[in-house]
Amino acid sequence: MLEKTRTVAVDAVANSPQYMPGFGNDFETESLPGALPQGQNSPQKCNYGLYAEQLSGSPFTAPRGTNERSWLYRIRPSVRHTRRFSNASYPFWKSAPCLDDHSLPLGQLRWNPIPAPSEKLNFLSGIRTMTAAGDVMTQVGMAAHAYVFNDDMIDDYFFNADGELLVVPQLGTIRVFTEMGIMDVKPSEICLIPRGMMFKVSRLGDSSDWRGYICENYGAKFTLPDRGPIGANCLANPRDFKTPVAAYEDKETPCRVHVKWCGKFYVTEIGHSPLDVVAWHGNYAPFKYDLRTFSPVGAILFDHPDPSIFTVLTAPTEESGTANVDFVIFPPRWLVAEHTFRPPWYHRNIMSEFMGLIHGQYDAKEEGFVPGGMSLHNMMLPHGPDAPGFEKASNVDLKPVKLDHTMAFMFETRYPQQLTRYAAELETLQDNYLECWDGLERKFDGTPGIK
Numbered sequence: 001m002l003e004k005t006r007t008v009a010v011d012a013v014a015n016s017p018q019y020m021p022g023f024g025n026d027f028e029t030e031s032l033p034g035a036l037p038q039g040q041n042s043p044q045k046c047n048y049g050l051y052a053e054q055l056s057g058s059p060f061t062a063p064r065g066t067n068e069r070s071w072l073y074r075i076r077p078s079v080r081h082t083r084r085f086s087n088a089s090y091p092f093w094k095s096a097p098c099l100d101d102h103s104l105p106l107g108q109l110r111w112n113p114i115p116a117p118s119e120k121l122n123f124l125s126g127i128r129t130m131t132a133a134g135d136v137m138t139q140v141g142m143a144a145h146a147y148v149f150n151d152d153m154i155d156d157y158f159f160n161a162d163g164e165l166l167v168v169p170q171l172g173t174i175r176v177f178t179e180m181g182i183m184d185v186k187p188s189e190i191c192l193i194p195r196g197m198m199f200k201v202s203r204l205g206d207s208s209d210w211r212g213y214i215c216e217n218y219g220a221k222f223t224l225p226d227r228g229p230i231g232a233n234c235l236a237n238p239r240d241f242k243t244p245v246a247a248y249e250d251k252e253t254p255c256r257v258h259v260k261w262c263g264k265f266y267v268t269e270i271g272h273s274p275l276d277v278v279a280w281h282g283n284y285a286p287f288k289y290d291l292r293t294f295s296p297v298g299a300i301l302f303d304h305p306d307p308s309i310f311t312v313l314t315a316p317t318e319e320s321g322t323a324n325v326d327f328v329i330f331p332p333r334w335l336v337a338e339h340t341f342r343p344p345w346y347h348r349n350i351m352s353e354f355m356g357l358i359h360g361q362y363d364a365k366e367e368g369f370v371p372g373g374m375s376l377h378n379m380m381l382p383h384g385p386d387a388p389g390f391e392k393a394s395n396v397d398l399k400p401v402k403l404d405h406t407m408a409f410m411f412e413t414r415y416p417q418q419l420t421r422y423a424a425e426l427e428t429l430q431d432n433y434l435e436c437w438d439g440l441e442r443k444f445d446g447t448p449g450i451k
Helices: 008-015 387-395 433-437
Strands: 019-021 027-030 051-056 069-074 086-088 109-111 127-135 140-149 156-160 164-171 173-178 181-185 189-193 199-204 210-217 241-244 255-261 264-270 277-282 287-290 311-316 323-330 333-335 352-359 374-377 401-403 407-413
Touching (some): 127 352, 127 374, 140 323, 140 407, 164 173, 164 352, 181 189, 181 241, 181 287, 210 407
Antiparallel strands (some): 019 241, 051 069, 140 210, 156 199, 164 210, 173 181, 173 199, 241 287, 333 401, 352 407
């Protein structure tokens, strides 16, 4: 699947992508020796006839701790990668505020996986928006998407001016070729593509379909959560995040660059690949992360901690502790709490929760929540374990148990998640989801003591 027009140096990287460890580091990398200037950012003439260009992910005057930019040394400046735009349409990709007309009323919702495509779809055309929250025009909120595709983006490229994309594969390994390098991402791994960065996606390995989830974050970029009293270690450790080394595509064929900007789509025709960055340095960069390296902490005596203890990444707001969106996982872990109901408790929440299941079984649901499926529990709507899960957890012998072979996640946001028409009318919507709580009958009898 690699074009013959790429250079030997790039083929070596593409066949076995290499990464640099660390979160938010100031990286430097080159795919040709001497391509990266030393001691300055913008020399009068760059080696190899390259152009110097800065890509900024924050205002120039942002504080040092949040200031993000990278210097790119490329075959052509990006002004040559966008010509006259034409309108484009991706009707299943929606942005907030989502005002789709549908008849599905408010409620707790759950879906089986979205259907496999009957036609050829690439990663871009295979995106289906389930919910959207906030307002893309003011860069507040997020959208939760599912994707399924069966074709590669060969001469098609994309960048999203509206937000960064957190991609969570569920079936099939994907290759994400960005301006700044190549990432191979498989199920139980995630990758993040920064706002405004060009990329394309292709398939790796054997699978009938390539499926997964995407969080489109309109707000402040994802960062690591503060650990507070936990201290310096555990949860997602910075060294486990991997940023790709420089790789470029030198291709002189008709190509298309697709753009999402303020909720609308556009396309432009060019005569070459825009993935032509030969070297770069800076801290505005894509990365991947293996969810299996997350080091969970939890209760080791009694009670169940808040799910925030499993936060991998958070996109903050100006209100401390109130996230634009959190990315939370429920990984394998030991359950040891004494005289405690161990699954997540019943609750109502100011946050709105979109959940997905990568593999295995989620401990709060005994049946119905399947890998590739999704659920939505919007703000202040009650949710929690189903009736079989409650009975099992209430009566099980409380000895140490390892919850294994599972990986669920949650996109949790402060804003209400509005349902798209696609999600409301999706054939895999479970009409009987609410019945999972029907068996939770009255047990109260007014007499003292625990029953």
